[in-house]
Amino acid sequence: MLRLVHLYADLMNLYGDRGNIIALQRRCDWRGIALEVQDLTLGENLEPSTVDILFFGGGQDVEQETVSRDLARGVGRAIQEAVEDGAALLSVCGGYQLLGRFFRTTEGVEIPGVGLFDAHTVAGDRRMVGDVIVEADLGQKPSTLVGFENHSGQTFLGPGAHPLGRVQIGHGNNGVDRTEGVRYRNAVGTYLHGPLLPKNPALADWIIESALGRRDGLETPLAALDDRVELEANTAQARRIRQAGPRRASIR
């Protein structure tokens, strides 16, 4: 049995992030793998040895401040221990930023992060919103991730950090160096927010596989599923974006 902990599920779930949990649940379910999902919220503790998958979604600045204080109580350290021990983790947008080394506000104040990823984020003055296509590197098989981003923070990776992939269309980490996200051991950070996994089943399965490998110590490939509906949505949207270019809403 696998155990997934949804970090601050009630506060960090702004853009349909629960789609990722639903995708992991169903894809385990279809293969007969038991997956237990537990929400963790403010004031609760995380026991690193009992968790196989961690999910950390995006939130608003106000919620993010509250969560950042709560992480400093010890939950941040527990996340780090779990990942060092091989647990799989997917963090999105605000969750990704909080797991970096620090976040520098527009006033120049550095708010410390968990430090799991060798990355830091700088508050930006323009919001990066729109469709994204990323060529992801998940070890063996390259795959095209299609999603949507909406962030003003610019994240820069340290020299030792490995990006999740390269941006083909969109902004990615910072709109400057074409990198998108980060990958460290079995942990991933990304700006592709909301329901990333349903339409990108290769990444969903990479997470499940990593978690199983750590739990059983085996590298058994997962049973294949019929992903035609998912891949059709992935390629249909990628085709639209490539033809028409990414649409960016005019904001502020």
Place this chain on the structure above:
Amino acid sequence: MNPRLSAAIAAGRVASRLTRALRRGGGTVLPGHVAARIDTQALSTLSSRLPQGSVLISGTNGKTTTARMLAQIAHRAGLRPVHNRAGANLPAGILSALLDGCSLMGQPHGDLGIFEVDEAHVPAAVAAIRPRVLVLTNLFRDQLDRYGEVDFVARAWQRAAANLPLPAKLVVNIDDPTLAYLSESRLGPATTFGISECSFGHEGLPHEADHRLCPRCRSRLTYSSSNYGHLGLYVCSGCGWRRPVPDVAPTEIAMDGEHGSDFNLNSDGPIFPTHIPLNGLHNVYNAVAASAAALALDIDPQYIVQGLAEAQGAFGRDEVVQVGDGSLKLVLVKNPVGFNQALRSLGAEDLTLVAINDLFADGTDVSWLWDVDFELLGNRRIVCTGLRAHDMSVRLKYASVDNRTTEPSLENALSLALDAARSGARVAAFCTYTATLEIRHLLQQRGLVAPFWEN
């Protein structure tokens, strides 16, 4: 005589006639654009000439229906409202409504402005129009590709409330903690409304709820009851701040599906039994919002009761079109809270169309579909259509809604639905904004509905 204003009005008239003659739409926006290019003060000048002043209505959900209810009430009270009733709620749309029937000298055709306003444009509209009453219905996650985050709108409304002329009344839904806090922090008068009865509430909060933290101290809010989204009875676990008692509240609410709802309207004085012919708790909220606004305008309650009894949904808001022996119901969906509310009030329809577009007016990000509880559809027959038909199909696959077909062309999907309706089926069509316009346009071509600007 203001020659610049008269020129702007004349140009707006030409634009209006041209759009209608060319069948490019109802002229609900272009005249305003044209007139504002000639006289940038036109909106401010024309609205200041309304003898009864203006009411502005904003909020994520319910602004169009609330504005229509208030217009009907005002009409019953003998007023002549100037109203952007087709829902064109940017400044150009409001100005177009003022230009409609306006004399060349700049006298609007009516005495009371009733204008719904896009959430992000409330500060600008307050500055230009200086309303007598500002109504705020609720604030949910919506169009985050435009706003970035929900708090962006909350901050815009704080600015607007601060700049509201002091004697003007703020009318807010205090079941929404953000709005309750907003009304408490304003100096001027406020009329609050809410639903205190718990009989339709749920324990705790649904997953799609926003604003879980206290606007005062940032501690967690706990809900003894929530009506939908985060609207409900809350108390802060930190500072003890709790939902205030509303000035206007419905009691003894009885909902009877498509027959509408009954409730008693309670304010300071006597109790008024009220009926609205629209279904769902969200429409009770809309009716109470319209009532509170009418009371803020000192309209006699008897006209409120009369006006609400004649309330009609706006185009595409539960609009039922008769087709042969069957019917097609159009339900506009824009955000998770509204969509979940619509799914919960779904009847025994035989076929359900889900039409998802992702143009600017719909929101270019369809992530929010994953906050909608499509699991409620069970084994109903579904057709996924629109520009994001494939994404919708993935969402339904993961909700175990397996009796579904995917037909990206709206025209083909609608033909399927109309064929079913002709042989007696009842069809529900959940459509995003531009999908609603497109489907109504197709229905209009087939002679099944009137153009939306005549609705």
